[in-house]
Amino acid sequence: MELLTAYAGACAIGLVLGLMGGGGSILTVPLLVYVMGINPVAATGYSLFIVGTTSAFGGVQNYLKGNVAVKQGLFIAIPSFITVYCTRRYIVPAIPQNLIETQSFTLHKGTFIMGVFAIIMLLAALSMLFKKNKAIETAAQNNNTSYIYILPYIILTGITMGLVGAGGGFLIIPMLVFFGNLSMKKAVGTSLLIIAINSITGFMGDLHNTVIDWQFLLSFTAISIFGIFVGTYLHRYVNEKQLKKGFGIFILVMACFIFSKEFFGF
Template sequence: MTGLAPTLVGAVLIGVSLGLLGGGGSILAVPLLAYVAGLPTREAIATSLLVVGVTSAVAVLPHARAHRVRWRTGLTFGLAGMAGAYVGGRLAAFVPPALLLTGFAVMMLATATAMIRGRRSAEGRPAPRELPLARVLLDGVAVGLVTGLVGAGGGFLVVPALALLGGLPMPVAVGTSLVVIAMKSFAGLAGYLSGVSVDWGLAVAVTVSAVVGSLLGGRLAGRVPADLLRAAFGWFVLVLGFVVLAQQVPAGWRSAPLLWAALAVAAAAIVVAAGVGPTRSRWRRPSPRGRRS
């Protein structure tokens, strides 16, 4: 349990992220458990699924009280996601740890880019009473598979899917996503437990810290502009993603100038893609006339 105190502090930040943004827990949990707590890769992913699952289940309560949860949609998406997450957790036993973390880093970069650019809100458009079931099931399985395999792809994949596919208002999409995240995380954990042992003492301590953070994040949610927080968090995840990716480079390749030049070009391309586009306009309130997409 080396680095226990920094691990618990990081767990509080994980909870704050879930409470504020409805996602981001697994993006932080895996690097925290792997690099700060010193857990092996598969054990870090399994523990992160437990932490994020319990924390999401607690964080959904204030959203439910405020009627910001679409239960039918969340349960349908969540059941499909559970199936995908369980399969992903079982498949992870056959994937080399370095490849798992590389896939996780790529997921971090893609997620960070989406967070920085922002997402089109469904505000102003009528939300359909029933979502297309086939699409919900397909997206749920796909997102769940990613979650179970690399321990990522929770709220920052589920929220856009619910907002864009179902036309749900962003606050409702965030609240509903927490139901989905909890369901998928527990299913992914079940898949991992077939071949991975968990340090339950550490897992419980980290989970309790994350739950405390989620309650704090929930209290701050109405006081801090969510778009500014999302962008700042996105840049942080972008840097962290490159750090995780660099850790996976074989030792013999780390002195190759061409490799680092290629990584620098890739980083510049992602920064440009994240920093340009209609980000500002997405953060503004819609005009009275509305916008045509």
């Protein structure tokens, strides 16, 4: 039953990536941790592989349709994938198993990672629920911010992605719109390319530190890839505004669930 639920979730991950150009890891990590019982550190690494491989297929689809801005994508992908790799290779293994340890409270490494992940989910939910896409695109047309000023933001995004195993679509798309002057449609397609590069590179950093269950990982990923083809096809028929609102509410609920589960034991 758990395996069936996990594979159904794998298809949902692909659907979300195909429909929205991001958000796959928001489903992947909780699914691996709470349904499959995988350690949070390993789950974030698995998430990078699953979301990265699935996004690569979606990125190719969008490239063939002319919805990928390669130049703007590489400007963001290159510094961020270096940061993601270094985070998974050096920073995550260096985090102690018990970050805070007192007589009354202990903050474990896994709890810390899931707590950070819940915060990222909360930010993603707020972004989906309150962001006005047309206003963003209008502001982007008059934006001339130098690349050097957004480089720290790109690096911070890479560290965040590496720490929690997230593809970072909800962080990447605003960068592409504001600083790359792309339409939302092209930003979604380009974000899949960046997510794929960043996630797979970050997972390579995990190969030095984690024992991988390749049979489970590859079968899970294959179902997710099927989902992204379905999601990309359905994208033309759905109301994007309503989809984002509904998914934003779902993410908000999941963030509250993770906080209560990790810190209050509910």
